Amino acid sequence: MKYAAIVYSHKNIDSNELYNYDIPESILEKKKNLEYVMLRTCNRIELYISSDNAEGDAKSLLKELCNRNPKYEIGRIYTGKEAVKHAFYVAAGLDSIVLGENEILGQVKSAYTDYINNGKAGTKLERLFKSAVKTGKVVRNDTAINKGKTGIYSLAIDYMNKNYDGEEIAIIGSGEEARRFLKGFSTKRNLKGKVFSREIEHAKKLAVQYGMDYGTFDINEIGKYKTLFCAYRSTEKFESEEAKLIVDISVPHVFEGKNVLHIEELASQAEKTLNRRKEAAKLAEQITLSRVDDFIDIYGE
Helix, strand or coil: CCEEEEEEECCCCCHHHHHHHCCCCHHHHCCCCCEEEEEEECCEEEEEEECCCHHHHHHHHHHHHHHHCHHHHHCEEEECHHHHHHHHHHHHCCCCCCCCCCHHHHHHHHHHHHHHHCCCCCHHHHHHHHHHHHHHHHHHHHCCCCCCCCCHHHHHHHHHHHHCCCCCEEEECCCHHHHHHHHHHCCCCCCCEEEECCCHHHHHHHHHHCCCEEECCCHHHHCCCCEEEECCCCCCCECCCCCCEEEECCCCCCECCCCEEEHHHHHHHHHHHHHHHHHHHHHHHHHHHHHHHHHHHHHCC
């Protein structure tokens, strides 16, 4: 068999622990006549190899990893056609936490390009990954697997973009949720407004980054704004009749009223999109499997 892969991913390890399963390349550099590509993302650490005895080499490498630390035993080995299939599925977004995500396609291309340029991967793996990336592009062009937003933040930003009229905005909260929202919403836009938080130093840091004002939570001042984004913890409930647009992803809700879009409504939209992607995945899988078979017919496994 020409191809094999050792895989640690979100399917068998918590994503927060994946960094503990990195594969030291020092054990690979000792192997002769071995091509390899390492794919490292937030949700996977995967080693792809090609040699005259890829299956034996993969088992030998996993054994060496386990000798260093028994935790590596959890790794999955794919060989031959299954290794090819896995690479194609990863590039197609069929193996991702978010079905059909686009980011993985660029990560796969970047990984194999780097290893080819460094002389660690050769013709066989280049052929495999070019075919996998091409399949990923075909799947996304010919199906709806990557269509529509599935993330709460991307949906919130999309909703704001469609309804925002350029007025000053109040950002309520200065934690990770507010940072992620501002990072996406501020693209190609000079924001004006104010960050409100009980953590004034956090508010200052976030506000300065985006050229905004900052201050402590003051519902009377907040009530003057027409557009609000809220990610804040409060036992009190508020209404803002002056606001035209409020997106509140707080749990529990901080704002109530007909002018408020809550996190549950965003989650409902995300679920509908995900269900459409799951349906599209059936066709995406058919396309991918057909192209895996074509690859094996031409180049072998």
